[in-house]
Amino acid sequence: MITVTIDGKEIKLEKPVTVLEAARSAGIKIPTLCWHEQLERYGGCRLCLVEIEKMPRLQTACTFMVADGMVVRTETEQTANVRRGILEFLLINHPLDCPVCDKAGECELQNLVGKYGPAKGRYKEKKRKVPESLEDPIIVRNMERCIMCTRCVRMCEGVQGASAIDVISRGGHSHIEPFSGGKYDCEYCGNCISVCPVGAIMSRLHRHSFRPWQMENEIETICPYCGVGCTLIVQVRDDVIKRVVPRIGSVVNNGLLCTRGRFGYEFVGSKERLTTPLVRIAPKTQSGVGSQESTLSQPPFDKGGSQGGVISELFREATWEEAISLVAKKLSEIKEEYGNPAIAGIASPRCTNEDNYIFQKFMRVALGTNNIDSTARTGFAGAQSFIENIFGQGATANIISGLSNSDLVFVIGGDPTTVNPILGLQIRACSRNGGNILTIGNFKGLEYFSPQKLVPVLYTEDILLEGIVTVLKNKKRLSDANSKLEAKIKDISTSIEDVKNICKIEEKDFNEFLNILSESTNPSIVIGKETAQSNGASYKLLLLSAINYLINGRLYLLSDRANEQGLLDMGCAPDILPGYRPVSYVESKRRYESIWESELPGKTGLTIFEMVNAAKNGSLKAMYVMGENPVYNLPDSKTVEAALRNIEFLVVQDIFLTETGKLADVVLPALSWAEKDGTFTNMERRIQRLRKAVNGNGMEDWRIISEIARNMGKKFDYSNAEDIFNEICKASPLHKDLTYEDIEKGGGIYPYKGEPLRDGMEEIQVHNAERLSVNGKLYLRIERPLFHSGTLSRRAPALVKIYPEAVVRISPDTAKALSFKEGEVVRVSTKIGSIELPVVIDKALDNFSVMLTNNFEGKSAYRLMGYDIEPVTRASVLDGNTVAIEKAGL
Amino acid sequence: MLSKAAIKELNEIRQKYPDASAALLPALYIAQREFGYLGADAYEAVSDALGVPRAIARGVGTFYAMYKHKPMGRHIVQLCTNVSCMILGAEKLSDFLKNKYGLETGGTTPDKRFSLVIMECIGACGTAPAMLVDDDFYENLTEKYIEEILEKYK
Numbered sequence A: 001m002i003t004v005t006i007d008g009k010e011i012k013l014e015k016p017v018t019v020l021e022a023a024r025s026a027g028i029k030i031p032t033l034c035w036h037e038q039l040e041r042y043g044g045c046r047l048c049l050v051e052i053e054k055m056p057r058l059q060t061a062c063t064f065m066v067a068d069g070m071v072v073r074t075e076t077e078q079t080a081n082v083r084r085g086i087l088e089f090l091l092i093n094h095p096l097d098c099p100v101c102d103k104a105g106e107c108e109l110q111n112l113v114g115k116y117g118p119a120k121g122r123y124k125e126k127k128r129k130v131p132e133s134l135e136d137p138i139i140v141r142n143m144e145r146c147i148m149c150t151r152c153v154r155m156c157e158g159v160q161g162a163s164a165i166d167v168i169s170r171g172g173h174s175h176i177e178p179f180s181g182g183k184y185d186c187e188y189c190g191n192c193i194s195v196c197p198v199g200a201i202m203s204r205l206h207r208h209s210f211r212p213w214q215m216e217n218e219i220e221t222i223c224p225y226c227g228v229g230c231t232l233i234v235q236v237r238d239d240v241i242k243r244v245v246p247r248i249g250s251v252v253n254n255g256l257l258c259t260r261g262r263f264g265y266e267f268v269g270s271k272e273r274l275t276t277p278l279v280r281i282a283p284k285t286q287s288g289v290g291s292q293e294s295t296l297s298q299p300p301f302d303k304g305g306s307q308g309g310v311i312s313e314l315f316r317e318a319t320w321e322e323a324i325s326l327v328a329k330k331l332s333e334i335k336e337e338y339g340n341p342a343i344a345g346i347a348s349p350r351c352t353n354e355d356n357y358i359f360q361k362f363m364r365v366a367l368g369t370n371n372i373d374s375t376a377r378t379g380f381a382g383a384q385s386f387i388e389n390i391f392g393q394g395a396t397a398n399i400i401s402g403l404s405n406s407d408l409v410f411v412i413g414g415d416p417t418t419v420n421p422i423l424g425l426q427i428r429a430c431s432r433n434g435g436n437i438l439t440i441g442n443f444k445g446l447e448y449f450s451p452q453k454l455v456p457v458l459y460t461e462d463i464l465l466e467g468i469v470t471v472l473k474n475k476k477r478l479s480d481a482n483s484k485l486e487a488k489i490k491d492i493s494t495s496i497e498d499v500k501n502i503c504k505i506e507e508k509d510f511n512e513f514l515n516i517l518s519e520s521t522n523p524s525i526v527i528g529k530e531t532a533q534s535n536g537a538s539y540k541l542l543l544l545s546a547i548n549y550l551i552n553g554r555l556y557l558l559s560d561r562a563n564e565q566g567l568l569d570m571g572c573a574p575d576i577l578p579g580y581r582p583v584s585y586v587e588s589k590r591r592y593e594s595i596w597e598s599e600l601p602g603k604t605g606l607t608i609f610e611m612v613n614a615a616k617n618g619s620l621k622a623m624y625v626m627g628e629n630p631v632y633n634l635p636d637s638k639t640v641e642a643a644l645r646n647i648e649f650l651v652v653q654d655i656f657l658t659e660t661g662k663l664a665d666v667v668l669p670a671l672s673w674a675e676k677d678g679t680f681t682n683m684e685r686r687i688q689r690l691r692k693a694v695n696g697n698g699m700e701d702w703r704i705i706s707e708i709a710r711n712m713g714k715k716f717d718y719s720n721a722e723d724i725f726n727e728i729c730k731a732s733p734l735h736k737d738l739t740y741e742d743i744e745k746g747g748g749i750y751p752y753k754g755e756p757l758r759d760g761m762e763e764i765q766v767h768n769a770e771r772l773s774v775n776g777k778l779y780l781r782i783e784r785p786l787f788h789s790g791t792l793s794r795r796a797p798a799l800v801k802i803y804p805e806a807v808v809r810i811s812p813d814t815a816k817a818l819s820f821k822e823g824e825v826v827r828v829s830t831k832i833g834s835i836e837l838p839v840v841i842d843k844a845l846d847n848f849s850v851m852l853t854n855n856f857e858g859k860s861a862y863r864l865m866g867y868d869i870e871p872v873t874r875a876s877v878l879d880g881n882t883v884a885i886e887k888a889g890l
Numbered sequence B: 001m002l003s004k005a006a007i008k009e010l011n012e013i014r015q016k017y018p019d020a021s022a023a024l025l026p027a028l029y030i031a032q033r034e035f036g037y038l039g040a041d042a043y044e045a046v047s048d049a050l051g052v053p054r055a056i057a058r059g060v061g062t063f064y065a066m067y068k069h070k071p072m073g074r075h076i077v078q079l080c081t082n083v084s085c086m087i088l089g090a091e092k093l094s095d096f097l098k099n100k101y102g103l104e105t106g107g108t109t110p111d112k113r114f115s116l117v118i119m120e121c122i123g124a125c126g127t128a129p130a131m132l133v134d135d136d137f138y139e140n141l142t143e144k145y146i147e148e149i150l151e152k153y154k
Ligand code: SF4
Pocket: A152, A155, A156, A160, A162, A163, A164, A165, A184, A186, A187, A188, A189, A190, A191, A192, A193
């Protein structure tokens, strides 16, 4: 026990800490500038100098460790003089332009000068002049205001791990710059902005638009973008979101954000938002592809004005009453005429649990069908149920921050630093803490974190994984804890020769990789969507499960949508009821029948891909789409579009008139994430609260659906999201007895108070797909960039400025072989279509891969990609899309 | 792009240090030799070769005044004009360089043969005036002697 006295207060400490930490623990504030609680200590600014008895000189509290019996004084005449002196020096080159600085009011320098002075400087020389840099679209840099605390550099290097900025030059000429000296070209997390104590680096999104003290409201909510579920503080003035910042201490992201969370909010106020219900006036034509493209292609966000034209050509405005009774009437008629199976619904991984619960209840109770699915089917849903069938429910519900404490992270199938950026930071932290990063494939975001990589030839991952299992099962003893899996493991075997010859992996690298893997005591395995969408995905998932079992690891499934997990837990799938209970269990069906006071369909419904087929062949007559854009977010999107045109009655409920919305008979304007209450369930299966920050035109998704259900004579009486949540927690055995209050107190962690499904695991089935041979061909693959997520991000101007247009990525060898230069416009064609776009040469790519994102209107990867269905996981398989690239305009 | 030989040299240097960033200074010298000075290309080449982020390579490089930060002549003349050298006529010598060779302080001759850097004391006060040409040291300078010396550097 260490006892120190600071400002006369006796403080007892378990272990030695710095004087600053000791003081803070007792609520004593010592002024600081270079110190920041999220960063490594630096001791550069000297502002925290304090008097320590028996020490001849003042000491920096932020670096000096306490010792037993130490007596410290933090505010004396001497410390005040010293601080004033330091501040005078900091101001010699400072432009004193606080009246036009956005930081004024929350500037640490301004506050300190206010407290300690000096009121007047003695410096007579000319001040250093550095023009403000507006070369970057997002971050404005004003180096005259910089006090060289290096907080931004330490954040970027030591926490974010991007190392995009550094101190350039030295002495009085020092300044902070990104590599180019102008544009940042970095990860644009904005975490450097969070830690800058002054107005030297700031966001351009809200430049000169408010003063910090004019903020009217601060709402804590959850990010709408990915499955990490970061806490956001949304700052509001005049009912407009002015700024989004993180909060230090929040559970998932603890004071950090990624680019989407911090800069992606502007879609909320977009001029393109839908404001009234729309009813179709234009006939639904099955016209040629050309004209389809013309009606579907939308102006970019900044030309929002012309959107009005498209709307009035296709639709007329309607009142809510009219639209709701029209939808209720048409759906009832179709149900009457063609029966329940002719109706289907697509739920949304962007909507809340409450929205999704009401959606599936509506489909099941009011329309009598289990035809409910979502884009989670394209990868996440099947992968998760496969893994849970082996390890039990909740197998992937692992705490994200646990990654940084792992001694090893094994990554496959996607770059976590772009798909789930804040999770990616935990992997980088694991490496910094001395853990090993093993990757199957090249992931740029982990490049500086000493990954041990095995990069097999495209489409030969399964052999490599078999090789890993073969070695591991000889090194580790099988314990018989999971006999079903062990029986499968016993059959897995491949030779090192195959790994060498087919995957083209060096034996030495393979052995080294396996030594590290088998010696790990606390490993984690991170699986991305590319694995879930691959040929033979079920077999690869089995191999990964086997590896996980043999090394006794934890599994993480990357999720690129905010409520992908929640939507499944709410029962938005053709085969599961809320609480992730199988439709096929008589017991769970009965349970919901009695709670919902309605008979339920017993047959499992159609998957989203089966719905598309049913629409194509005419057996599906009506479809209700909530907050999803299947024409854009499903592969082979042109076929999806044609299929949806074929549907007699299509209802689309969304915040924008999406590609899918344009095909609808009725369009219903919903509220965005910032305009409603509710909950999201993140990839850890943590339930978190969304809170309304601003008002919007439109209704909550659950409210629209409830209105329609009531119009159809069903009892859907809810006055707010909490009512629905209470019903969920009464009905679902998994969410048993949970309340908003519990969640707010941190009770949203899986398995809550509920009962995860324990029994009823089925035989492990795998599909042994025929291996694709890549010889000499090029294959189209999906790039999943940090800056985009599709329908929302392309209406967020900041994200569009960072990543403005679709590009196609090829390897340097491919570029050479085809003699393409960087930036040259080329035509990319597959069996089902072709588009023209500029080339980017990417050193991280292999010579078989061509990468394209699915984020830009008219130039999306899904327009070019056909798919198969993986028979076990029922996900789309995107492997094997051969592609040709040639000069454009030929 | 670095030459194959330079990359080999870099890799050898890398082996002598515990981690990549520790090898930055010698690596930057190699890149400077290859590219003529430290600009974006040189930093990127070092960054790629060592696996150190490029912004960090540039941050380290720009800290040191003794790297070349802009294109320079084939040979660098570093003339001292500090107190001892100044008293013994260094300023005249600098005028001489300007008139005879067109070499301004910080400038480069039109034929890219020489660049001139003015130094603050190179530790030869006893034999001032003094200068360095590339890595070679010369003292007791006179105009005539400078002419002779520079003849050696093409
Ligand atoms: S925005 Fe993020 S990545 Fe970019 S410089 Fe700042 S901290 Fe680094």
